[in-house]
Amino acid sequence: MADNTLLKYFFSSGAEIDPEGRFNLSRKTRTRRLKEIYSILQKHHFLRGFSPEEFRAMLEDLGPSFVKIGQTLSTRSEILPKAYCDELKKLQMECDPLPFDQMLAALDDIYGERQGDIFDAIDPTPLGSASLAQVHKARLANGDIVAVKIQRPGVKATMALDIDIMRMVARQASRFMKDDQMLDLRDVVEELWATFLEETDFQREAANLQEFARLNKDVAFIDSPHVYPELCGEYVLVMEYIDGIxxxxxxxxxxxxxxxxxxxxxxxxxxxxxxxxxxxxxxxxxxxxxxxxxxxxxxxxxxxxxxxxxxxxxxxxxxxxxxxxxxxxxxxxxxxxxxxxxxxxxxxxxxxxxxxxxxxxxxxxxxxxxxxxxxxxxxxxxxxxxxxxxxxxxxxxxxxxxxxxxxxxxxxxxxxxxxxxxxxxxxxxxxxxxxxxxxxxxxxxxxxSSARGSMDAAQYSGEALKMLTRGQLKVNTEVLGSEAPLSHLGKIVNRLTIGIIIAGLFIGSSMLSLSSMEPRLLGVPVLAFFGYLGAAILSLWVVVDIARKR
Structure with a gap:
């Protein structure tokens, strides 16, 4: 019995996809997330269609992975109408913020008792609230004004589940998309997974900020925030506060x-x-x-x-x-x-x-x-x-x-x-x-190269002329790409040969039918009857073959 890859996926442990076991990818969590996605789609009546505002709200409810998709779609006016693009642009600026108490609890989990020694004050009103993180303005103990980017609690596990489900869909879709011109959806999802791992690790972002600043230090019109690497971690990023437009x-x-x-x-x-x-x-x-x-x-x-x-x-x-x-x-x-x-x-x-x-x-x-x-x-x-x-x-x-x-x-x-x-x-x-x-x-x-080629050509020409005068020159030719025409010509010759055979059978049978040869079948000699029968079968075969290959 062939393996049912869909059932295999849902009953797998997730170890192949998440070998470190960081995101608890299992049958139970996948099923729960799929039910959650389906209930959100039902809530927004997705089968009836939706307005730009309802589409944005649905993506926000579905979670950070879908918000990212909405952010990308907002710049693609050739895919969506302008009204939808304009509404989705709001996803680039703001998402509904989490309560400040949850953000403080997240900082407590990260810094522990050190939080009071690091920050002198944190503004409870977020500077921005994105699908992945929330940013608050703060003042360090040394007086520096900074922006603290705090990853939303649980968002990493949710995004891992969403991409894991996309991996399942891509695997199933790839079984039916055999055209070489189609992109391999599995490769797209694996790239999305690699991007997810990078984007959700704020220590990598801190290193990126430092590298970007180094490479663009001599560019007068490009800048990036100064980062405090000693205060950064996987779930928090502390950088210079930028007051810009x-x-x-x-x-x-x-x-x-x-x-x-x-x-x-x-x-x-x-x-x-x-x-x-x-x-x-x-x-x-x-x-x-x-x-x-x-x-x-x-x-x-x-x-x-x-x-x-x-x-x-x-x-x-x-x-x-x-x-x-x-x-x-x-x-x-x-x-x-x-x-x-x-x-x-x-x-x-x-x-x-x-x-x-x-x-x-x-x-x-x-x-x-x-x-x-x-x-x-x-x-x-x-x-x-x-x-x-x-x-x-x-x-x-x-x-x-x-x-x-x-x-x-x-x-x-x-x-x-x-x-x-x-x-x-x-x-x-x-x-x-x-x-x-x-x-x-x-x-x-x-x-x-040209001079060397000219000298070689002169030398080879002289040798060829000598061989020609001695009768030693032989020419081997190969017509490239001639297989198809020759094959087609061969089929034509075969049909002509069969046609000649059919004509011979009809003429020979007709001549035998005028004789008094015994035994007879249906009023004609048996030999003539089988001649007619063979000619009829061959004729029918030729007609069917021609019709099938038109």
Missing amino acids: PILVTDRLRAAGYDLEEIGEKILDNYATQILDHGFFHADPHPGNLLIRNGKVVYIDLGIMGRLSPHDRAGFGNIIQAVGMQSATELKSALMSFAIAKDNAAIDHTRFLADLDLLLEDYGSCDVADIDIGMFLNDILMLTRSCKVTLPSSITSVSRGLVTLEGTILPFIPNENVVSIINAHIQRTKDPAEELAGAMEDLALALR
Whole structure:
């Protein structure tokens, strides 16, 4: 009897998924969470549809994992109508806060008796309340004003359960989605799990803040909060309090004298620096994570960061340059060199190049402001997957970050495009002297290779002429790609042969039927009868075969 993977999942211990046993993933907890999700969906009458406000409220009730999904959807106007996107943007700024007593109890669990020695005062009114954590303004014993980010009690276990359930759904869905052009949902969920582990560990975020500050210390318009690593832990983060203007409050920004277009261009230019130069970039730059203070863009939440190796940075830069040049040949070379796996024998290079040409032509015919970077990157991923070219997983986090950032700064630069700005950044950061030296080196290597090839060609030509004059030259030819036409021709010849046999049987049987040969069956000689029968069977077989293969 075949294994029932659904039952196996629900009756498993969870050890394979959560080997450390930190999140109590078991049949009982999964079933309880599924019942809870179903009751919330029923409460909001999800089968009847819902207004933007009801949709936001439902995601908030479902918990932090679904709030994260709502935050991502809020920047994707091509997926949801504008009214829904506008309502979901509220999830980036505020969620219903937990009572202050619960936050104090959480701090007591973290610091114990040290809490009174660390904090002189904590404001009971939260600065912000997100799906994962709540932030309170506080004053340290030394007088520093800080923001204390406290993870909501129990939220980590709930998110682990939600992703665990998504893993089950992805596993079942993958059994029915065999098309190579479909993304493997299991890989998506595993990436979500890795992101969850990073985002819910505030010690990692503290390290991210320090690394981000180090890499951007010479950038005049980018900043991040100073962190107090000695006070941070897995469930609490203590950092400098930032009194800034939220990036979505454009009226306040204009009143403060800021140029919105300049803000958008600088954010995107620095994001290109993070990806292409540092290889350490903010992977979730939604509006709730950006403030403007003293002429600087301040990233206040660095829980999810992406990392690119030098090889990946160079590969992604080459892809952007090729798109900017509208060159399918350059884009194909960039994708092939960027790939981590490719089966050259299985790749249809002609089709790959033609599809890239059509893709660039399609997007090249759009106005700059109309290009959807999310759709464009998705089309490239689907195309490479269909052509048996596997890109590294880092491309997913880069694509998600760019799509999120595009939705964030779109009101600031409506007439610009992500690809064009990143390409301009690449051109600005190039050293003309190094470019010239590289071009001269490439030219010298090409000339050397050409000269050597010419000398070899002359030598081989002389040897071939000598063999030709002596009658020793033989030519072996192979027609590549001829198997299919030859097979088709063979089928045609077979049908013609059978047709000749049928005609012979009919003519021979007709001639025998005029004779007085005995014995007879149905008025004709037996031999003629079986001749007619054989011809009829062969004729019927040919007709059915032709109809089946039309």
